[in-house]
Amino acid sequence: MNYNEDKIDEYTLALMCLVTHERHEGMGARAWKGFDWETLNRLHEKGYISNPRGKTKSVLMTEDGFLKAKELFDKYFTEDMKKDIKPIPFPKMPGAAKQRWAELSSDSKKAVINSAWCTRCMDGTTIQISEGRMSGRSLVLRGTCKKCGGKVARTIEPED
Ligand SMILES: [Zn+2]
CATH class of the missing domain: 1.10.10 (Arc Repressor Mutant, subunit A)
Structure with a gap:
């Protein structure tokens, strides 16, 4: 060999x-x-x-x-x-997603960002958002785990 x-x-x-x-x-x-x-x-x-x-x-x-x-x-x-952990300057959020995101108070935004679930860490984590898209009436945020750099997603359901 x-x-x-x-x-x-x-x-x-x-x-x-x-x-x-x-x-x-x-x-x-x-x-x-x-x-x-x-x-x-x-x-x-x-x-x-x-x-x-x-x-x-x-x-x-x-x-x-x-x-x-x-x-x-x-x-x-x-x-x-x-x-794996790269700085992300601005999350990509086309029209409707951006609007939905803008409707949230800054406290809600903070809560959303700090309550993502990372399947690699098997723990709650902070999501570093890279993009947001509407899926039906929910806003789906995609990004990376601040702790390990793994892929993380977070869904925000409609309020009504
Ligand atoms: Zn992680």
Whole structure:
């Protein structure tokens, strides 16, 4: 099998963040070593972990290894979530939707914005509105979750 060993090394080191069970400030950490043997040997050669040989189920991460692991974890597994959240200048709301939205008091608007349900967070959230459209007599707002950047919709029923 042909694969990019350096990339495997980086992902493996990053994933070690999830299995770190002892952190010694300034002196590295211990992590469970249930990873590919060859990869662990390469990480050892690169100075990120102690020699993985031996019967213990965990391996010592050097301070360099621990810090590098945290940096790579952020790079590979959290950056995409930040990228999703884009500032939205003006929500698109054609004619009728804009009118319906304008009819709401600013308190109602605030309540609507702060009571959207995000299926990704499984929690109530604040919607960052990107567009509003009428669907029958209801105004449907679409946008993104302020917490995770996931897609969120909020429907405003007619008042009468
Ligand atoms: Zn969310």
